[in-house]
Amino acid sequence: MMSHLLNILPAIYGDATGPTFWMPEAASSVAGEIDWILEFINVISYIFFFIIVFALVYLAVKYRRDPSRKQISGDGPTHNMALELTWTIIPTLIVLVIFWVGMVGYIDLRESPDDSYEVSVAAQKWSWTFTHPDYAVTQGGELTVPLGKPVRLVMTSADVLHSLFVPAFRVKQDIVPGRYSTLWFEATKPGSYQLYCTEYCGKDHSNMLATVHVLPEDEFQDAMGKLAREYEDLPDADLPRYALVRLYNRCASCHSLDGSTGTGPSFKGLWDRTTGGSTVFTDGSSLEDHMASGDEYEVPENYIRDSIMNPGKYVVENYTNVMPNNFASQLKPRQVEALVLMMKHLDQLVDEDGNIIEPPEAEEPKGSDMTETTGDGG
Amino acid sequence: MVVDMMTLDTGQMPKPDLAPRDNYLTHTRGAWSWLFTLDHKRIGIMYLTCVLSAFFVAGMFALLVRTQLLTPEGTIMGQDDYNQAFTLHGAIMVFLVIIPSIPAALGNFVLPIMLGAKDVAFPRLNLFSFWLWVAGALFFVLALLTGGLDTGWTFYTPYSTDPNSAMGGMIPAVTGAFILGFSSIFTGMNFIVTIHRLRPPGMTWFRMPLFLWGIYATAILQVMATPVLGITLALLAVERAFGIGIFDPALGGDPVLYQHFFWFYSHPAVYIMILPGMAIISDLIAVHSHRHIFGYKFIAYSSIAIALFSFLVWGHHMFTSGQSPLVNVIFSAITFSVAIPSAIKVFNWLATMYKGSISWNTPMLYAMGFIFIFTIGGLTGLHLGTLATDIHLHDTYFVVAHFHYVMMGSALIAMIGGLHHWWPKITGKMYNENWGRWGFTLVFIGFNVTFFTQFMLGSQGMPRRYATYPADAGFQIYHVISSIGSYILAVGFFVTAGYLLQSMFGGRRAPANPWGGRSLEWQCSSPPPHDNFSKTPTVGDCYDFSVLEWDEDEQGYVWRADIPHPGEEEPRGH
Numbered sequence: 001m002m003s004h005l006l007n008i009l010p011a012i013y014g015d016a017t018g019p020t021f022w023m024p025e026a027a028s029s030v031a032g033e034i035d036w037i038l039e040f041i042n043v044i045s046y047i048f049f050f051i052i053v054f055a056l057v058y059l060a061v062k063y064r065r066d067p068s069r070k071q072i073s074g075d076g077p078t079h080n081m082a083l084e085l086t087w088t089i090i091p092t093l094i095v096l097v098i099f100w101v102g103m104v105g106y107i108d109l110r111e112s113p114d115d116s117y118e119v120s121v122a123a124q125k126w127s128w129t130f131t132h133p134d135y136a137v138t139q140g141g142e143l144t145v146p147l148g149k150p151v152r153l154v155m156t157s158a159d160v161l162h163s164l165f166v167p168a169f170r171v172k173q174d175i176v177p178g179r180y181s182t183l184w185f186e187a188t189k190p191g192s193y194q195l196y197c198t199e200y201c202g203k204d205h206s207n208m209l210a211t212v213h214v215l216p217e218d219e220f221q222d223a224m225g226k227l228a229r230e231y232e233d234l235p236d237a238d239l240p241r242y243a244l245v246r247l248y249n250r251c252a253s254c255h256s257l258d259g260s261t262g263t264g265p266s267f268k269g270l271w272d273r274t275t276g277g278s279t280v281f282t283d284g285s286s287l288e289d290h291m292a293s294g295d296e297y298e299v300p301e302n303y304i305r306d307s308i309m310n311p312g313k314y315v316v317e318n319y320t321n322v323m324p325n326n327f328a329s330q331l332k333p334r335q336v337e338a339l340v341l342m343m344k345h346l347d348q349l350v351d352e353d354g355n356i357i358e359p360p361e362a363e364e365p366k367g368s369d370m371t372e373t374t375g376d377g378g
Numbered sequence: 379m380v381v382d383m384m385t386l387d388t389g390q391m392p393k394p395d396l397a398p399r400d401n402y403l404t405h406t407r408g409a410w411s412w413l414f415t416l417d418h419k420r421i422g423i424m425y426l427t428c429v430l431s432a433f434f435v436a437g438m439f440a441l442l443v444r445t446q447l448l449t450p451e452g453t454i455m456g457q458d459d460y461n462q463a464f465t466l467h468g469a470i471m472v473f474l475v476i477i478p479s480i481p482a483a484l485g486n487f488v489l490p491i492m493l494g495a496k497d498v499a500f501p502r503l504n505l506f507s508f509w510l511w512v513a514g515a516l517f518f519v520l521a522l523l524t525g526g527l528d529t530g531w532t533f534y535t536p537y538s539t540d541p542n543s544a545m546g547g548m549i550p551a552v553t554g555a556f557i558l559g560f561s562s563i564f565t566g567m568n569f570i571v572t573i574h575r576l577r578p579p580g581m582t583w584f585r586m587p588l589f590l591w592g593i594y595a596t597a598i599l600q601v602m603a604t605p606v607l608g609i610t611l612a613l614l615a616v617e618r619a620f621g622i623g624i625f626d627p628a629l630g631g632d633p634v635l636y637q638h639f640f641w642f643y644s645h646p647a648v649y650i651m652i653l654p655g656m657a658i659i660s661d662l663i664a665v666h667s668h669r670h671i672f673g674y675k676f677i678a679y680s681s682i683a684i685a686l687f688s689f690l691v692w693g694h695h696m697f698t699s700g701q702s703p704l705v706n707v708i709f710s711a712i713t714f715s716v717a718i719p720s721a722i723k724v725f726n727w728l729a730t731m732y733k734g735s736i737s738w739n740t741p742m743l744y745a746m747g748f749i750f751i752f753t754i755g756g757l758t759g760l761h762l763g764t765l766a767t768d769i770h771l772h773d774t775y776f777v778v779a780h781f782h783y784v785m786m787g788s789a790l791i792a793m794i795g796g797l798h799h800w801w802p803k804i805t806g807k808m809y810n811e812n813w814g815r816w817g818f819t820l821v822f823i824g825f826n827v828t829f830f831t832q833f834m835l836g837s838q839g840m841p842r843r844y845a846t847y848p849a850d851a852g853f854q855i856y857h858v859i860s861s862i863g864s865y866i867l868a869v870g871f872f873v874t875a876g877y878l879l880q881s882m883f884g885g886r887r888a889p890a891n892p893w894g895g896r897s898l899e900w901q902c903s904s905p906p907p908h909d910n911f912s913k914t915p916t917v918g919d920c921y922d923f924s925v926l927e928w929d930e931d932e933q934g935y936v937w938r939a940d941i942p943h944p945g946e947e948e949p950r951g952h
Contacts, residue, residue, distance in 0.1 A: 019852075022837045038767045038837070045757035052724060054752045056746055059731040064738060065668065072894055073924040076733030082522030084676050087725040088718060094716040098764055103707050105766025110703050125543075160537040161633060163698060163773060167839025170770040174699050176634060177536060178627025181700050194848060198773040198841040200530050202543050203457045206844035322542060324489070 027193060027214065028169035028188040029150075030109055033307040035170075037105050041098055109171065112184035116152035119143065123175045124158035124324045126204035126253040128195070135224040138330065141249030143195065144213045144227075145187055146220040152184045158324055163199035164211055174199050187214040203263055207253035231334050236341075239334075243342035244349050244356060247335060254323070258354030259348070263318050264323060268354065271344050274300045290314075304340045384554045388608030401806065405908040416501035419906065421508050423804070426797075428511065429483050431476040439467035443866060444828075444861040450849040451601035460845035461528040462545070464517075466530035469551065474515055476785055477647065480654035481566050481600070482507065485593050488571060488800055491899040492587055494917060495568075498568045498911045507568070510561035517554030521547030522635075530843060532644075535610070535625035535636040539618040548618055552611045559604045559611075562650070564599030565570020569593055580917035587897040587920045588664075588677055595681040599646045599653070599688065607643035610636065626658045634699055641692035649688040649786050654680055655750075655792030656723055659745050662799055663727045665895040666742035667734030670921040673726040680719035687716045697768050706765055713763040720756050724749060739893065740814030744795025747822045748788055755783030758833065782829045790825025791821070793911030794874070801878065806905040809885055813877035820870030827863025831856045889934025896920045900935075917943045 019025050022042070023035050036223040063074065112335040123142075131145040145151045155164060157177040164183060173183040197208035215223055234242055254263035273279050275286030290297040297303045306313055308331070313325035331339075342349065350356055396844060402419045412420055442463045446455050455463065486504065492496055498504050521527045525546020530540040533552065537543045541847065560805040573586075573594050613624045614636070623629025625636040664671040693709030727749060736742065758780045762768050771777060802808055840847060847853050891900040897920040902911055920926075929936040937943050 019838070022834065024838050034770055037764065038761065038770075041760050041764060041767065045725055045760060048757060049753055052728065053750060055728045056731075056749055059728060059734070060738070060746060063667070063731060063734045063736050065735045069661055072668045072735055072928060073922075073927060074667055074734035074736075075924075076669055076672065078670045078921075079673050079675070080729075083729070084722070084726075086674055088722055091721045095717050095760070098760055099711055099714050102764030102766045102768075105764075106692045106703070106706065108768065109766060133705075160543055161534060164775070165839070165841065167770070170771060172698050172769050176627075176700050178632075179700065194839070194851060196839070196841045200461075200534065200537070200843040202528070202537060203461065205461070206457065206841075209848065222784075227386065233473060257676055273688050320542075 008226050024167045025189075025193075026168065026170070027067050027187055027189040027191065028166075028171070029188055030105075031168070031170045031188075033105050033108060037101050040101065044094060044098070053158060054269075088093060094368060101265060112152045112182065113150040113186075114143060116150040116184055117146060118154060119145070121153045121155040121164065121175070122158060122330075123155060123162035123164070124326070125160065125201055125322065126197070126208040127250045128164075128197075128208070128210040128248065129330060130210075132224060135228050137224055137227040139227065141210050141248060141252070142213060143210060144220065146215050147187055147190050147216045149217070150184055150186045155181045155183065158326060161199045162197050162201050164206070165196045165198040166193055167196075168193040168212050169212075171200060174297075187212075190214050197229070202255040231332065231338060239338040240345045240349055241343040241359065243335070243338035244346075247331075247339055248342070249329075256354060257350050258352075267346055268350075270304075271346065274303055274343075281314045282317055283314075285314075286316075301340050301344075304343050305336060308336060349354060381671055382949070400907065401903065401905040403806070403905055403909045414505065416505060418431050418486050418490050418497050418501065418504060418742070419910075421504050422483055422485075424508055425478060425483040425486060425511065426804075427761060428515070429475055429479050432470055432515065433479075435468050436470035436475055437465045437868065437871065439470070441864060444466060444864040446845065447847075447857045448861050450847050450854055454844045454888075455845065457845045458526075458528065458545075461843070462526050464843060465527050465530050466522075469527065469555070470518065471785075472531050472647070472651075473555050474511075474518065476651045476789050476945035477562055478511060478565070478660065479790065480796065481569065481593055481596055481650075482511070482561070483638075484658070484793065484796050485569065485654065485873075488592065488899055489639075490572065490576070491591055491902065491906060491910050492590060492897050493576060494578040494581050494898045494911070494915050495572060497622075499571040500568050501868055503564050503856065504568055507561045507564040510557050510564070514554045514558035514561060515583070517550045517557060521551035521554065522885050523547075524550055527551045529868050532640060533614060534640075535614065535617070535631070535633045536627065539614060539626050540628075541618065549615050552615050552618075555575060556608050556611045556615075556749065559608045562600045563604045566597035566604075569597040570601065573597075573689065578914060578917060584675070584678070585917060585920065588660035588671065588674065588681075589657045589897075591678040592653050592681050593898070595685040596650055596653045596657075597944060598682075599685050601641045603646035603650070603689070607647075607806065608731045609638040609642065613639075634696070634701060637696050637699055638692070641695045641880060642689075644687075644690045645692040648781075648784065649684055651784070651789040653684060655748070655789040657681065658792045658796040658799070659727065659748050660723070661895075661897070662741050662745040662795055663730050664921050665893050665923075666739055666745065667731050667736045668894055668923045668926075669730060669734035670923070671726075672729035673722075674731070674921070676722055677726050680722045683719040684716060687712070691716060694763055697765060698772050710763055710765045710768075714760075717756065717759065717763070720752075724756075737893070738815075739798075740809075740811060740818055741795050741799035741893070743815060743818045743822075744791055744798060747818065748791050748795060750822075751783055751791060751825065753785035755780060755788055758783065771836060773842055774836035775832040775840045775842055777844050779829045779836060782832070787825050787829065791825070794821070797878075800899070801881070802892045803899055803904050803906065805882050805885070806888050807885030808880035808888050808892065813873065817874040819878065820866055820873060822870075824865075824867030824870050828860050828867055829863070831860045831863070835860070841916075853925075871903065886933070889929075889932045891926070891935040892933075894923060894926050894928075894935040896923055896926065918944060 002045040012172055022038065026032060026035060078271065079297055120133060121127040127151050128141060130139045153164065155173065155175045159177060161174060161176060163172060163174040169185040169187065171185045173181050175181050189215055191227060193212045195210040197205060201208065231242055256262050256266045259266045259268040274287065277286060277291050279287040287297065289302060309328040311325055312321045315321045402417055402835065412424065415421060446453050446460050452460065468556050527547040528545045529548065538548055573590060616622050617624050617626060621629060623631040624632050625631040660671060660677055691709060691713045693705060694713045697706050762771060762777065762780060798814060835853060838852065840853045888904040890903050896918065898915045901915050925941060926935045927938045
C-alpha cells in the first residue's frame with residue numbers, strides 16, 4: 001500500500017508527541033501521519049507566503065512613485081506567456097502532490113483494522129452515551145478505551161446532527177440521525193483526552209463534552225469489570241454518590257447542582273420542592289394536587305422516577321420539555337433507584353455552590369500526615 | 379442599435395452639455411426622487427447605505443461574540459443568546475452584506491459608467507432588486523420578533539426543521555434569504571444583459587476593464603447558483619411548516635441531501651463574494667501603479683475559470699458528513715483546481731507592480747492589504763482541501779479563520795478599497811488621505827490580530843459555535859488576543875466611517891480624475907451628470923496610462939498636453 005511510504009515518516013516525527021505550535025498533544029496511531037501532512041503543507045505555504053509578501057513589499061518600495069515627475073506612467077511589460085505558464089504549471093504540480101498525500105492519509109484514517117474493539121455511541125442533545133457490548137457496560141460522558149488497540153465507534157444520533165471529535169486523536173465524524181456512522185482510532189498514549197461535539201446541535205452544544213480515558217490493557221479490563229458490577233454490588237448507602245459521579249454527567253448540561261437556571265430545573269433543592277409539593281406545572285396544576293392519599297404521587301419518590309422515565313408527563317412551569325425520553329431504556333432499575341436516592345440526599349453530597357463534597361476517607365489513617373490527607377483537592 | 383436602446387431605456391433624449399453643478403445628486407430633489415429613482419447611481423447609493431447599515435449591525439453581533447469568548451465560562455451571555463448572536467452575525471454578513479456589497483452597491487454605481495452606458499439594461503428591474511433587498515432585510519427583523527434564529531447561517535437540518543429544536547424565527551428568516559436570493563438573481567441578470575447589449579462602439583470584450591470581467595463572472599454565478607438556494611430554502615420551509623419529509627429522517631428524509639443542496643449554492647456563493655473583490659483589486663493595482671495591467675487575458679479568463687470550477691467543488695464542505703470516501707476523494711481533487719486561477723491572479727497583480735509608478739494612496743494600501751490577506755486565506759485553503767488534515771480541522775476555528783480571511787479580509791477589504799477608490803466619483807469630495815492611511819492601518823492590524831490567532835485556536839482543537847469552552851484546554855489566551863484584535867478592527871472601521879462622512883461636508887472638491895484612471899468613469903465629472911456622459915465617450919485602452927499627466931491646477935490627472943486627444947486633430951498645446 002502507498003501509505004507505507006508515509007508510515008516511515010511518523011517513525012521520525014514520532015507517534016506520541018506533546019503539543020506543538022500548531023497541533024495539540026498527539027495520542028493516536030494516525031496523529032503522526034496527519035501532523036506530518038499538515039507540516040508539509042505548512043512548509044509549502046510558508047514558502048509561497050514569503051515569496052509573495054517579499055515581492056509585494058519590495059515592489060511597493062522600489063517602484064514607489066516619485067512625486068516630482070509630471071508624467072506618471074510606469075513602463076513594464078504587459079504580458080509574458082512563458083512566465084504565465086510557469087506560474088500555472090508549478091502550482092498545479094504542487095497541489096497534485098498535496099492532494100495525493102492527503103488522500104493516502106485519509107484512507108489510513110478511514111479504513112478500520114478488522115480486529116477492532118467495538119463501542120456503540122449514542123449522541124443526543126446534549127450528552128454522550130458509550131456502550132461496551134463486550135462487557136455490557138454503559139458509560140455516560142466518559143469513554144474508557146484500551147491502549148494500543150484499534151477501537152471502532154459505531155455511532156447513532158437520537159435527534160439532530162452531532163459530530164464526534166477528539167483533537168488528540170485527529171479524528172472526527174458527523175453523526176447523522178437515521179443512519180450509522182463509524183470512526184476508528186488506536187490510542188498510543190495513556191491519559192485523558194477531551195472529546196467534543198463539533199456539529200452545532202442547539203442550546204447546550206458547547207456543553208456536549210466527554211472525556212476519553214486511555215488505559216493499558218490490564219487496567220482497562222479491571223475498569224470494565226468494575227463498571228459492569230458497579231451498581232449491582234454497591235450497598236444502598238453508596239448509591240447516591242454512585243449516581244452523582246457516574247450518571248449525573250448525562251444530566252449536567254441541562255440541570256445544574258448550584259441552583260442556576262438551565263434548560264431544565266436545577267437539582268438543587270429539588271427534593272424539598274417535591275416533598276413540599278410547591279412545584280407548579282405548565283398545565284397549571286401543582287405537585288401538591290397530585291399528592292393526595294391514593295393519588296399518583298402519594299409517594300413523592302414516584303414523581304422523581306416519572307420525571308426521568310417519562311419526562312413529558314408533567315413539565316415544570318417556565319420550562320419546555322426538551323428532555324430525551326429514552327433514559328428509560330438506557331437505565332437499569334437499580335440505576336434509576338440510585339438517581340432517586342441522589343436527589344433525596346443531594347444536600348449531603350454537594351455544597352452550596354454545587355461542588356461535590358469528597359467522602360471521608362475511611363481506610364486512610366487519619367491525622368498521621370496532614371499534607372497527605374488534605375492533598376486531594378480534586 | 380446599441381445607442382438607440384440606451385435612449386429608449388432612459389426615456390430621455392441626449393441632453394446638451396450640463397452646467398458642472400448639475401449632477402446626479404442634484405438633478406432632482408426630494409425623498410421620492412431617491413426611493414423610486416431609476417438612476418443606477420442613486421440605486422447604488424441606496425444599496426451602499428443599506429449594506430453598510432447591515433454591516434454595522436452584523437459587526438455589533440461579532441463584537442458580542444468576541445466579548446463573550448474572553449472567558450471560558452462565557453462573559454456576557456447565556457447559551458441561547460450566544461447562539462443567536464453568531465447566527466445573526468453570519469446570516470446578516472453573508473446574505474445582507476457581502477453578497478450584495480460589491481455587485482449591487484459599487485457595481486451598480488460603477489458598471490454602466492465604466493462600460494460607457496447611460497444606465498443598466500433594465501432600470502426598473504434594478505430598482506425592484508433593491509426593494510427586494512429591503513423586503514428580505516425586513517423578514518430578518520421579523521425572524522427576530524417571532525422567536526429568534528439560532529440555527530447558524532447554514533440552516534442545517536434536521537435541527538432547523540424540528541420545531542422542538544430551532545427557535546421560532548426559522549420560516550421568516552428562510553423567507554428573507556429566499557427573497558434576497560431573487561434580489562441577487564435580478565441584479566446578475568441585469569448586469570449580464572447590460573454587458574452584452576449596452577457596450578458603446580469601440581468597447582470590445584477585451585477592452586473592458588477587469589472589474590467588468592469579474593462582475594460578469596459573478597453575475598453568471600448569481601443567475602445559475604442562486605435558484606438552487608431558493609428551491610432548497612422553500613423545501614426547508616415546507617418541511618418545517620407542514621411536516622412533509624424531505625430532509626428530516628424522522629419523516630423519511632435525508633439531512634445529508636440538504637447539505638448537498640445548500641453547498642451547491644453556497645460554495646459558488648463564496649465566489650459571488652470573492653470574484654468582485656478580485657475584480658476591484660485588478661483595477662486598483664493597475665490604476666495606482668500607473669502601469670498597464672500584466673496578463674490581462676489570464677486575469678480575465680481566470681475569473682471565468684473560477685466561476686465554472688466553483689460549481690464542482692461543493693462536496694469539500696462535507697468531508698466528515700458521512701458521504702462516501704470515494705466522493706470525498708473526487709471532491710478533494712477538483713477542489714485543488716480552484717487554487718490555480720487564484721494563484722495566477724496574485725502573480726499577475728505582483729507583475730503589474732513591477733516597473734510601475736506606485737502611488738501609496740489609501741485604495742492602493744487596501745489593494746496591497748488584500749494581496750497579503752488573500753494569500754493567507756488561499757494558502758490555508760490547501761489545509762482544508764486536503765482530506766487527511768481537513769478531518770481534524772473541519773468545524774474548528776481553523777475554518778472560521780480561513781473563511782474570514784477570504785470573505786472578510788479579502789472580499790470586504792476589497793469592497794472598502796473600492797469604496798475609497800470611487801468615493802471622489804460618487805460624492806464629488808476627497809477624503810483626508812492621512813486619515814485614510816491610519817484607518818487602513820488599524821483595519822489591517824486589527825483584522826490579522828483577530829483572525830490569525832484563530833488558526834492556532836482551531837488546529838489546537840477549539841470547535842466553532844461554542845458559547846463556552848473548557849478552561850484547561852489552553853484556548854483562552856488565543857481568544858483574548860483575538861477579541862482585542864476585534865476591538866482594534868472596530869476602531870479602524872469607526873475611524874473610516876468618521877473621515878468618509880466628514881469628507882461629504884468638509885472635503886476638498888474632487889477632480890474628474892483624482893487617481894489617474896483611464897476607464898470611462900474617470901472621463902465624466904465628479905460626481906457624474908444624471909445621464910453619465912454629455913457626449914459619447916471615446917473608448918481606448920483602459921490600462922494605457924502613458925497619455926495622462928498630473929495637473930496642479932486641477933489637482934487631478936488630465937490628458938497630456940503634447941499628444942492629441944482622440945477625436946481631435948492637433949495636440950491642445952499650451
